[in-house]
Every structure is written in C-alpha cells, then in structure tokens.
Amino acid sequence: MMRQSLYSAVVCDALDGLGFTNQSPRTQLLSLTVDEVLVGRCRTTSWEEIDFEDPAPYELELQAVDSCEPDDVLICAAGGSMRSGIWGELLSTAAKNRGCVGAIVDGAVRDISKMTAMGFPVFATARCIYDSLNRQRVIAVDEPVEIDGVIFRSGDLVLADQDGIVVVPQEIEEQAMRNAWQKVHDENITRDAIIDGMLATAAYRKYGVL
Amino acid sequence: MMRQSLYSAVVCDALDGLGFTNQSPRTQLLSLTVDEVLVGRCRTTSWEEIDFEDPAPYELELQAVDSCEPDDVLICAAGGSMRSGIWGELLSTAAKNRGCVGAIVDGAVRDISKMTAMGFPVFATARCIYDSLNRQRVIAVDEPVEIDGVIFRSGDLVLADQDGIVVVPQEIEEQAMRNAWQKVHDENITRDAIIDGMLATAAYRKYGVL
C-alpha cells in the first residue's frame, strides 16, 4: 500500500513540517533501471578507493549482500566516485535472492541492461564499466554513512523515485508517515479543485497545500 | 502545423543566418516528461533563493500561473539552483487549465511521474524533491530573464525539443520563421539525395545545407 500511494516528495514535505529539512541528497541519484517507487530499510555500506592488488577482494561487499534481509535497500556510499562500477548484475541477483528490494549508489554502477531486465531498482550517480576489483572496496557495513550531507543509518526507512531520494530518521518515522498520508489526501482535494477550474491562488488559500 | 514540421535546430540555423547567434542556452535543459516539440510564447518568471519563513508563500508564482494565456510557456529563471523543486504537478495542472503548453526551468523540478502522466512538457536542469516553500520564490513576472547568457522576453516565440531550446526575438520572428521553413525544405531535398546514394560532399556542394 505504501508503495502505491506514497512518493518521495510528499514524505520530504512531511519531514520539512517536522523540522527535518535535510533528508534528501541534492545530487542526481537517478534510477538507471526500472521506473518505480523504491521503499525499504537502509542497509549501509561504505566504500574506499584502492590502487593495489586486494588480498581479499569483494570480501565485505559479499558479506553485506549475503546477509541482506527482506525489504533491505543496499546503500553504497562511495563519495560519488567514478573509479569503477561498484554494483552490478551478480550482486543484484544475490541480494534479490535474500529479499533486498533495491540499491542506492553514490558512485557508479554497471550491467544496466541486465539489471533492467531483472526489474531490480538501482539509483546511482553514474555508469562505469570498470570492475571494482583492485579499484574500490567496502570498508564498513551497517555504519552510518553520508551522501551529499544527508545521513543514512541501517534500519532507517528510505524512499526513492524519479524525483529523488528521502531517508526518514527512525525517531520521527511514525509521525512523518502519518503526516505524509494526510498531505497526500490534501493534495488530492486540491488537485480535484484545480482540475474543476479553481484558480491556483484560491485553491492554495482554501486548502493550504501546493 | 508549426509543431509538426519545425524543430529547434532548424530555427536556430535560421537565426544564425540572420546574425542572431546566441539564442540557445548550452546548459542541458532536457525534457523530463514527454518527448515532443514544445512551441509557444514566453511567460517569464525570476526566482530567488531564500532561507527564512516566507510571509507570503507562493504569492507571485500563483499569480503568474493564474494569469497564463493560451500557448504560453512558463520560463522559470532560477540560475540553475538545486535548492528545491520549484515546479511540480499542481502548478502544471493550474497552468494547463489556463492554456499554458509547457514549462522551461533553469533549476530543479519535482513530481516528474505525475507531470509525465499529464502529458505536460517540462524542460529542466535537474530534479529535486524539496518543496520551494521557504527555499525559493518568484520575485518578478514578465521581466526579461537570462538563462546561460540567452535573454528570454515575455511574448518571444520559444521552441524546445530533445536537441535543446531556442528563443526567437520578436523583431526578427517573421523573417526567421520564413527562413526556417525554407531550410526544412532544403534539408528534405538533401536527405533524399543522400538516401538515394549521393555522397555527402556532393550533396553539400549541390544543395548547400548540412
């Protein structure tokens, strides 16, 4: 139900109303695969750039993927690095097997056409065909990470769609979602009034949303 | 007819030929909703960034939308700001009711999937889910605005498509459109000759267009 009726912008507005005004990275983290609303709980990974032969390649990222639980969203914080494509088809396949519903990557990914065919939502800043082997690797799992000044914590609710990404801190989640539902309702009334011919100025004065 | 046969590049070429060589912003203002040629007359708005509780939120933008006339194209000059999504579904709905045919935003927008469902053309530099409330607002309507060094004036003819955006100054409009029609014709002849096997060098020598 949440996936059908909610979207990132209205949740962001609800967070604004509660004084949480920095919950969405402004960097363009667009869906490179399927066009749907991704909703789930953050599973965070931090990445570093390397430039040597890694003695234990893929170790922590494989652990993160293999320990995914249903409705997890993999958050890959790589500081927007273009050094390699750190997320791809085989990781998506393994994560999806465990119930993971999507990935959000502040960095580059590859295997776009295969992940699109899988129907797996992947939001990223860029594409890069280089393997991450000996170029980038995970250095921490389940630690809080930052993307463009916004903090993502494992367990936080996250929504992502064509407009952008919003993360809901756990301490405010229940109130934020209740307010978001209310705003969806108010927007529906406003939209109907405008479609019926009410001027926008009058609709805003009457219903108070835009 | 103009919508079916003209496109931004050929109008830009006609303007080049008349010595108007700076009529298209080079920033990537792509259509984020539907893929068609947008043609209409500029209705300009200037935006500023704010960081306080706005005593009269949305005031001028609502006025601009509510006073739109048929074939208007809302031009939102926000200096490419990523601070918030300044254009969205409800503004599109209200503007469309008044006959507005699309929006061009030098800045960020939101509600992409809803505006796509409406079939409303929106060209913008980025997406952002933050509400404009207390973040950005309109400070002038119908004043000349600048986007990437190009001046847009209310009443100017504007065309926008997948290649880019071109604005036609009123003093040269009639001549520019006549020359653009002629160039469409010349390109059609050249294309047919090339498809029939003529080398590009020979076609250019014979017809003078490329």
Added chain:
Amino acid sequence: MMRQSLYSAVVCDALDGLGFTNQSPRTQLLSLTVDEVLVGRCRTTSWEEIDFEDPAPYELELQAVDSCEPDDVLICAAGGSMRSGIWGELLSTAAKNRGCVGAIVDGAVRDISKMTAMGFPVFATARCIYDSLNRQRVIAVDEPVEIDGVIFRSGDLVLADQDGIVVVPQEIEEQAMRNAWQKVHDENITRDAIIDGMLATAAYRKYGVL
C-alpha cells in the same frame, strides 16, 4: 554473434586481466538514440573550435563520412566541447549509406529524434542545437585521438553500450576477445548458481568471477 553475446563490461574485464587498465573513458558518453550494443572499428576524427567564417566548411568531416567502410564507428574527439552539435541526421544518413554502424562523440550532437528514428547509435556527452558551421570543424582524420585519457586508433575494435565504451588495442585484440568469451561463460555459470540459491560469497569462492 559478437553483438549478441558480448558487452562492454566483460571486454573491459578481459583487458584488465591482460594489464590494459585504461581502455574506457569515465566521462558519461551515453547512447542518445537507440539502446543496443555498438560494435565496430574506430574511424577517428579530431575537432577544433573556431570563431571565424570558415572558408571551406565541413570539408574534412564530409571526406571522413564519405570514405567510411562497413563496420566503421566514427570517433569524434572534440574535447567534450559544448560549442555546437557536431554530429547530426544528415551526417548519420551519409555515413550509414557507406556501412558506418554508429558514432561516438566526445562533445555535443543534435537531431536526436531523427537519428533515433533512423535507428543509428550515437553516443555523446551532450546535446546542442547550434550548427557546427563557423564554430567547430575537423582538423585530422585517422590520427590517434584521446578521450578522457583513453587512446582511440583507427582500426581498433570498439564496443559501446549503456554501461560505457571500451576500445581494444589491436596488438591484444585476439587474446582479449578470447578471454572475454571465457568470462561470459564463467559469469553464466556463476549467475545460474546464485539464482539456484548459492550465496554470493560461496559462488565467488567456487567460480572466481563476480
């Protein structure tokens, strides 16, 4: 067969394995027209920016296009310039007539919707509606060119798809393609094992690819 089974990422991995670790530009050279794997041999052109009335407009680019041979891929090295759209529909039509299978442009192009309708693959950094006339021109054909630190030579094999672009130096081509085929095979086995429920960690330990 190569077009159906190979893709840029796996060829890049094969090149990595042979010590050729800088064969893909990290700039986002995306397909702006059709979504397929482009495979062919480089035909290089170098471009310069100009700002005067060109006495011999389009001369070298027309020569390059008219001398294309089957399976050529036009490489347009323009240093990422946004000054004009240097590749468009008529050049695509003429090049395609000669057997050219696509274009890769480190710079801007125009006529996107027409080239899409033609089904002609064009990878570029940006879109721009300005004509190249008196703004940019070809200064060399068949000389080695550089895009984002990667060297493209006429005759080199090149692959491009949604993930990115990879160029295969001729001295290593046979070995690289053999290794790429092998990796496609290994990835297929790994994918099947993961789909059947094997954890990613175990699959990587067993098959050695990811």
